[in-house]
Amino acid sequence: MDVHRALVFPVRWDAPALDWLLCEFRLLVNESIRIALREDIQSRARLARAAYEVLSRGHAVYKQYIPSAFEVALTVLKAHRRRLRRKKRSSVPYMRKLILKAENQSYRLDRETGRLRIPVRGTEGVQLQLPVSKWHRSYLSDPSWTLGSLSLVPGKVIFVVRKEAPRTYNPEGAIALDTNEDSLDGVVASDENMVSTSLAFGGVRRIQQTHFRRRRRLASKKAHDRRVLRRLLNREGQRERHRVRQRLHLASKRLVQFAKNGKSAIVLEDLRLHGSGGWSRRMNRRLSSWPRREIHRQIEYKAALAGVPVIKVNPAWTSKTCPVCGARRRDRVGQVFVCEMCDWEMDRQINAGLNILETALASNEVLARAVRFQPGALRHDVVSPLYDLSALPTGAREEPSGVE
Numbered sequence: 001m002d003v004h005r006a007l008v009f010p011v012r013w014d015a016p017a018l019d020w021l022l023c024e025f026r027l028l029v030n031e032s033i034r035i036a037l038r039e040d041i042q043s044r045a046r047l048a049r050a051a052y053e054v055l056s057r058g059h060a061v062y063k064q065y066i067p068s069a070f071e072v073a074l075t076v077l078k079a080h081r082r083r084l085r086r087k088k089r090s091s092v093p094y095m096r097k098l099i100l101k102a103e104n105q106s107y108r109l110d111r112e113t114g115r116l117r118i119p120v121r122g123t124e125g126v127q128l129q130l131p132v133s134k135w136h137r138s139y140l141s142d143p144s145w146t147l148g149s150l151s152l153v154p155g156k157v158i159f160v161v162r163k164e165a166p167r168t169y170n171p172e173g174a175i176a177l178d179t180n181e182d183s184l185d186g187v188v189a190s191d192e193n194m195v196s197t198s199l200a201f202g203g204v205r206r207i208q209q210t211h212f213r214r215r216r217r218l219a220s221k222k223a224h225d226r227r228v229l230r231r232l233l234n235r236e237g238q239r240e241r242h243r244v245r246q247r248l249h250l251a252s253k254r255l256v257q258f259a260k261n262g263k264s265a266i267v268l269e270d271l272r273l274h275g276s277g278g279w280s281r282r283m284n285r286r287l288s289s290w291p292r293r294e295i296h297r298q299i300e301y302k303a304a305l306a307g308v309p310v311i312k313v314n315p316a317w318t319s320k321t322c323p324v325c326g327a328r329r330r331d332r333v334g335q336v337f338v339c340e341m342c343d344w345e346m347d348r349q350i351n352a353g354l355n356i357l358e359t360a361l362a363s364n365e366v367l368a369r370a371v372r373f374q375p376g377a378l379r380h381d382v383v384s385p386l387y388d389l390s391a392l393p394t395g396a397r398e399e400p401s402g403v404e
């Protein structure tokens with residue numbers, strides 16, 4: 001499996017040749033879209049046969065940009081066709097924004113100095129000096145990351161870098177977590193013991209609330225000027241995402257490190273599937289669900305780089321099922337899940353984590369051999385922050401279960 005990352009560099013330039021190139025590339029994309037639509041083409045090879053000659057004659061750009069434009073055009077068309085298939089409205093696609101896409105054989109980047117050469121036409125090219133930060137350097141000076149395609153948009157250069165992920169180990173335990181607004185909650189389990197745990201994001205919910213209020217205030221104050229409003233809202237949104245992302249990075253890094261130390265698998269719900277125990281509509285409207293997807297994204301790529309297995313399970317019913325007897329509640333579950341059949345009681349978020357683990361064990365043999373599922377061993381009143389757990393719990397170190 002490949003892991004890829006996007007390296008973004010803010011860049012300003014004063015190079016008319018580059019501005020010209022961006023405009024030409026947009027033309028190439030839009031002409032390719034028209035040709036592909038007219039002749040009902042979906043493959044790169046066919047589009048190249050139908051359009052390369054005419055585009056090559058009409059545009060004096062560096063020739064390798066033409067196949068890149070095909071690629072962009074076909075991506076745009078694919079989204080268009082998907083919308084049509086789903087009977088959604090979609091007008092004939094047209095690329096408005098300026099963009100240039102170049103494959104790695106087209107541009108030249110000095111990974112040491114950050115000097116980038118973008119060919120324009122023939123032997124003519126533009127040199128740009130990228131501001132290489134320490135973070136960028138950690139990728140550029142590591143030869144195991146190979147450079148992929150480059151995208152240039154006004155003000156920004158974006159590289160894709162990729163690397164082959166190490167093989168994941170066979171887990172000797174599991175960390176199963178339910179994803180909430182301001183924390184991941186669930187259990188750490190091995191073949192000997194199970195403890196409830198929580199990994200806090202450190203105020204993400206509060207940040208979201210603050211920014212939500214600010215956005216609403218802006219919206220009422222600047223309602224008369226939509227352009228100003230949009231700009232201010234964008235800035236607010238960027239600040240919020242930045243603050244939230246920082247906290248999530250700390251948490252995801254911690255979790256992956258912890259999992260690796262204990263040779264555990266990380267078990268999460270698959271957020272793309274909709275569970276019946278999902279979040280209410282009101283909640284979705286109030287605070288965006290972006291942080292939940294973002295923390296999963298971070299965990300997944302960090303885990304892939306560290307060789308930590310990640311298992312995703314269907315989240316249906318995870319917050320409404322009793323992990324002991326399997327009974328389901330159809331009504332709203334409060335802060336504490338109480339089973340009407342067997343009297344099992346557990347914090348609802350930890351309970352969801354338990355169900356996520358149980359679902360994973362049912363479908364993953366390796367994990368099922370490594371972990372003993374024993375919810376009865378959990379102490380109801382103790383949730384240890386993941387930060388306090390130094391390793392996988394074992395019977396030897398922990399108090400015998402059920403002491404209370």
Ligand SMILES: [Zn+2]
Pocket residue numbers: 322323324325326327339340341342343344
């Ligand atoms: Zn029960």
